[in-house]
Amino acid sequence: MKKLFTFIPALAIALSLYVTAFAAANDTSITPGSENKTGSTSVTYTVQPAYTVTIPATVTLGNSVTVSAEDVKVNKGSYVAVKLTGTSEMNNSFKVKTDEGAELVYTVKNGEENVNIGDTVLAVNPYDADNGNATLSFSAPASVTYAGTYKGTVTFTVSVDTVPMPK
Amino acid sequence: MKKIITFVLSMTAALSLSLTAFAAAESDPANTFGPSDTTGKETTVNFNVDPTYTVTIPAKVTLAKDASDGNYRQDAVIKAENVRLLENKMVKVTLAGDFKLTTGENGTSYELPYTVKVGDSDTAIITGGTVATFGTSTTDQTSTLHFAADNPTYAGEYTDTVTFTISVE
Numbered sequence: 001m002k003k004l005f006t007f008i009p010a011l012a013i014a015l016s017l018y019v020t021a022f023a024a025a026n027d028t029s030i031t032p033g034s035e036n037k038t039g040s041t042s043v044t045y046t047v048q049p050a051y052t053v054t055i056p057a058t059v060t061l062g063n064s065v066t067v068s069a070e071d072v073k074v075n076k077g078s079y080v081a082v083k084l085t086g087t088s089e090m091n092n093s094f095k096v097k098t099d100e101g102a103e104l105v106y107t108v109k110n111g112e113e114n115v116n117i118g119d120t121v122l123a124v125n126p127y128d129a130d131n132g133n134a135t136l137s138f139s140a141p142a143s144v145t146y147a148g149t150y151k152g153t154v155t156f157t158v159s160v161d162t163v164p165m166p167k
Numbered sequence: 168m169k170k171i172i173t174f175v176l177s178m179t180a181a182l183s184l185s186l187t188a189f190a191a192a193e194s195d196p197a198n199t200f201g202p203s204d205t206t207g208k209e210t211t212v213n214f215n216v217d218p219t220y221t222v223t224i225p226a227k228v229t230l231a232k233d234a235s236d237g238n239y240r241q242d243a244v245i246k247a248e249n250v251r252l253l254e255n256k257m258v259k260v261t262l263a264g265d266f267k268l269t270t271g272e273n274g275t276s277y278e279l280p281y282t283v284k285v286g287d288s289d290t291a292i293i294t295g296g297t298v299a300t301f302g303t304s305t306t307d308q309t310s311t312l313h314f315a316a317d318n319p320t321y322a323g324e325y326t327d328t329v330t331f332t333i334s335v336e
Contacts (some may be wrong), residue, residue, distance in 0.1 A: 026226040030333045037333040039224030049322040076321040077275035
């Protein structure tokens with residue numbers, strides 16, 4: 001039994017040495033007797049996708065905020081997309097509420113265009129530039145019935161999509 | 168006693184035959200002397216030493232990002248061992264390639280040029296250029312190649328293949 005325990009570690013060491021030697025043997029060794037006096041080397045490098053997207057932590061109705069993307073590096077033919085994908089309200093409606101239950105409906109615009117759930121608010125393609133930003137305006141209703149602290153959330157989602165980009 | 172004498176005589180005969188055979192293998196009209204030979208004769212001394220060398224080419228060079236400037240670099244070493252050549256001869260290693268790394272395919276393919284420099288040289292190698300020369304030496308010899316590429320616009324897996332050729336000149 002003792003000899004078996006001695007043999008197993010020794011075998012493991014021998015196998016590990018064999019694996020190391022085998023890895024080095026992938027290089028090409030050329031001698032005077034080599035029929036082919038050439039050797040090929042594979043040159044590679046991997047560039048990982050990267051980007052930094054910044055969304056505002058808070059926004060007060062009646063104001064605008066900036067959504068930005070920087071240092072965008074994705075595969076050619078792809079772009080970084082920032083989308084407004086949801087709200088805290090039922091059916092993803094653009095509403096804010098007080099604790100007492102009063103509601104206000106608001107709108108979000110990207111420039112002159114209304115933003116709907118699922119719309120892309122910012123798209124950055126490194127083919128054009130490695131950074132970009134969008135200004136979103138959150139509009140309050142013209143009239144308010146009840147006083148109170150109205151609150152709600154919107155959700156932005158970032159993804160890497162393939163061209164063509166949205167218009 | 169009689170048997171001993173018989174054995175000795177037999178051994179003597181056997182030995183003389185072997186000596187004769189040995190002498191016959193060595194004898195040659197060109198280098199045997201007779202009473203008439205008054206001058207020396209030549210024996211040619213030969214010793215053949217075949218050229219040897221082992222040059223090792225790396226299978227792969229993987230560039231890594233340099234944090235200082237965002238570019239990608241890596242060194243590769245060409246190694247020569249047991250180099251023994253005719254006098255004044257050298258083992259020469261040349262490099263061939265287009266020195267362009269490629270990522271993607273078809274409509275999304277993208278090429279990024281890279282450079283290869285040797286040792287302390289600031290000049291990039293062109294295809295067919297010499298990247299190492301090794302002379303006769305009992306010690307191992309190396310040549311260090313510096314691979315470098317700019318920080319690319321796009322992410323992805325970039326690849327290329329270069330070919331080294333060995334010759335003795």
